[in-house]
Amino acid sequence: MRWPADLAPSALRQPDSRTCGAASVLGARALLTSWRPEDPASDITEEHRLLTSSRSPRDRFQVPWPRALGTPPWAVAGALRALTGEHVATVFVRPRPVIGYDVLREQVHSRPVGVYLGSRCLPRHVVLAVRATGTGVEVFDPASGRLVEVPAERWSAHRVDVAGWDYFWFVV
Numbered sequence: 001m002r003w004p005a006d007l008a009p010s011a012l013r014q015p016d017s018r019t020c021g022a023a024s025v026l027g028a029r030a031l032l033t034s035w036r037p038e039d040p041a042s043d044i045t046e047e048h049r050l051l052t053s054s055r056s057p058r059d060r061f062q063v064p065w066p067r068a069l070g071t072p073p074w075a076v077a078g079a080l081r082a083l084t085g086e087h088v089a090t091v092f093v094r095p096r097p098v099i100g101y102d103v104l105r106e107q108v109h110s111r112p113v114g115v116y117l118g119s120r121c122l123p124r125h126v127v128l129a130v131r132a133t134g135t136g137v138e139v140f141d142p143a144s145g146r147l148v149e150v151p152a153e154r155w156s157a158h159r160v161d162v163a164g165w166d167y168f169w170f171v172v
Contacts, residue, residue, distance in 0.1 A: 001112065001131050003140065003147055004030055007037075013145030015041040020163075021071020021114070022048035023142035024128040025079040028112040031130065032083050051075040071126060076114040076172045084111050091171045101155040104171045105132050114172035115139065117165035120158075125165045 003009060007030050014023040022044050029035045037043045051071045073090040080088040093100025107113045108129045118124035127148075128140040136151040143163035154160050158167045 001031055001108075003130055004036075008145075009140055009147050010145035011037055011040050012044065012140070012142060013040075014142040015044055018070045019044050019048045020142045021076050021126040022051055024114055024126045024140065025051065025071075025076060027128045027130075027140045027142070028080060028083055028114075031112050051079060070124070073114070073116060073123075073170050073172050076126065080111065080114060080172065086111065088172060092169070093171055094167065094169050097158055097168045098156040100168055100171055101137075101152060104129055104137060104155070107171065108132050108137060114170075115168070116170035116172070117160050117162055118167050118169050119165065120167055123167075123169035125163050127162055 012023045012027050014020050026037065026044060026047055048071065052075065077088045077090050091100065091103050093103065104113060104115065108131060113129040115127050115129050116123040117127060125143065127142065130138045130140055130147065133149055136149055137155070138147055138149045139162060141148050141162050148162055150160055150162060155168055160166050160168055
């Protein structure tokens, strides 16, 4: 899957420090549908509000989450499930990044994949894996509003280094 030619990745740059998950979900929507943002900052902020509320965008109950902490993995999974119509699981990969990388590559062949990165102690940033490349995985980084290729060895060694975050935490 390739990033849409009619949408600059910078258009979905997160407007604040906590909306990376929402920007990633909207990136997935742009990849899978004809949707394009009309007012990107407002669209991302509204998506973040929906993803952290007690009602999912599909009007199903979800565990509420403090907006100041970003977007929880189960909300990203629910949004990707709604977009693809497929079961989307959250896989904890922090203790086994090599296996996590294999899961990521397998999933990204059929759909965009949410990936949580962070510090050694906490997940702190969400990016969207867009496609597998010959040497790694290309991700949309909402912090910079750019597509970044991350080589395989950086995933498996917890040296991802996207937006300053190295540790590979979840594949969604």
